[in-house]
Amino acid sequence: MSDDNKTGALPSSVISPAQVAHLEAELSKLNEIITQFEIKSDRPDVKLNDITPELHEYLKLNNLDILNPDQRSTALNHLKLVSANAPVLHFSFAVDPSPDFTAKLVTWLRSNIHPLCLMVIGLAPDIGAGCYVRTTNKSFDLTLKTRLDVNRQNLINSIKDLNKISLKPSE
Amino acid sequence: MGLAAAVIIIIGLVVWMLLTMMKLKNSGQSLLGDAPEKAVEAIFDNDFREELRNRGRLHFEKIITDSAMFLQQDLRLTSSQMAEHIKSVITSKLQDEIVKYVQSVEDAKNVAIEAIEKTNAAIDEQRKALSAQIQAEVAAEKTRAINEFSAHMAEIVNHYILMSIGNQIDLSDQLEFILADLEKNKKDIIEDITHVG
Numbered sequence: 001m002s003d004d005n006k007t008g009a010l011p012s013s014v015i016s017p018a019q020v021a022h023l024e025a026e027l028s029k030l031n032e033i034i035t036q037f038e039i040k041s042d043r044p045d046v047k048l049n050d051i052t053p054e055l056h057e058y059l060k061l062n063n064l065d066i067l068n069p070d071q072r073s074t075a076l077n078h079l080k081l082v083s084a085n086a087p088v089l090h091f092s093f094a095v096d097p098s099p100d101f102t103a104k105l106v107t108w109l110r111s112n113i114h115p116l117c118l119m120v121i122g123l124a125p126d127i128g129a130g131c132y133v134r135t136t137n138k139s140f141d142l143t144l145k146t147r148l149d150v151n152r153q154n155l156i157n158s159i160k161d162l163n164k165i166s167l168k169p170s171e
Numbered sequence: 172m173g174l175a176a177a178v179i180i181i182i183g184l185v186v187w188m189l190l191t192m193m194k195l196k197n198s199g200q201s202l203l204g205d206a207p208e209k210a211v212e213a214i215f216d217n218d219f220r221e222e223l224r225n226r227g228r229l230h231f232e233k234i235i236t237d238s239a240m241f242l243q244q245d246l247r248l249t250s251s252q253m254a255e256h257i258k259s260v261i262t263s264k265l266q267d268e269i270v271k272y273v274q275s276v277e278d279a280k281n282v283a284i285e286a287i288e289k290t291n292a293a294i295d296e297q298r299k300a301l302s303a304q305i306q307a308e309v310a311a312e313k314t315r316a317i318n319e320f321s322a323h324m325a326e327i328v329n330h331y332i333l334m335s336i337g338n339q340i341d342l343s344d345q346l347e348f349i350l351a352d353l354e355k356n357k358k359d360i361i362e363d364i365t366h367v368g
Contacts, residue, residue: 087364094333097342108350113360128333129345130352135363142352144332148325155324 008078010110011057012103015119017088019054024079026055031072038069086116090134092124174231181223 014020030051051059051066058064062078064071089109097105102121109117124132129144148155192207320327353360 089360089364093342095342101342101346104346105349108353112354112357114364126333128329129348131349133353133356133360135360137366138359138363140352140356140360142349142356143329145325145329148328152321152324156321 008082008116009061010082010116010118011054011061012107012110013054013057013099015102015106015121017083017086017118017120020079020083020086020118022052023055023058024076024083026052027072027076027079030055030066031069031076034067034072035069082116082118086118087114087135088118088120089113090120090122090132092122092127092132092134094123094125094127094129094131096123097121174227174234177227177230181227 010020014023059066059075062075064075066072091105102119106117106119109119127143127145130142130147133140133142188211192211
């Protein structure tokens, strides 16, 4: 992992700025604890099952050793950079998405939009199906209503065709 | 009339006798003396005079009776004729009035029929106008409803879907749909976040 924030990766379970901040806080706290142990010349008694799954996944994804002070520092800097600079997309759904759904969505975003994309998820019950997406300066209406609007003429043509069929005398 | 004739005859007879006696007196007074006067006295004695009175009385009564009878008959005839005349006048008058009454009833009936026909015609006109107005309003309302539906079809269908399946919508089924839309808008999204970055 280098200082270039493009090469550091985020796990799919970490999707929001709040989760990144939580990771950063947890890593920072761990860093203090381990440093204190090192000062006392004691071997820090930190096991991987003492840390959260998100932090565990982050360390594993980036091949980081939490006991290595340089790698801890790099990780902290990386997380700080992510918190400060990562692009955030706001999504509004009709219902609360499942973790599996958000994982797949964020995976696609990090593969196609930006490797460090973060998401903020909100609820908009009147959407029905689809979602609203908001970036810093733009918003994108990806709802069912917009799709229906776009395809309205197709619906009207279908109704007209159906009407012609029903008005034809039966043979 | 009869009485008057009898009286005249008697008076004439007396006058003739008086003249005869005067002549006789003038011519034979000297001859007869008062013999004629005695003869007259002998003829026109009280019985004769009474007889004459009775006869006159009877004749007078007969005349009165005949006159009364004629008067009665005349009165009966006159009253009968008057009754007939009055009857005919009243009948004629009644007939005239009845004819007038019938005519006035007929006229009133015709006026009423005419008024009813005019009212019916006016009602019919109003009914047609109201019917046309209602049809126009219904057509306008239908057009308005169709235009409203057409203008808000997406919202209506969206609302219908929400009401039908509500929060049973599974986002997992929509992932492909959402990713497809994100793919379409990918360039704009990248441009926006990169521009800010």
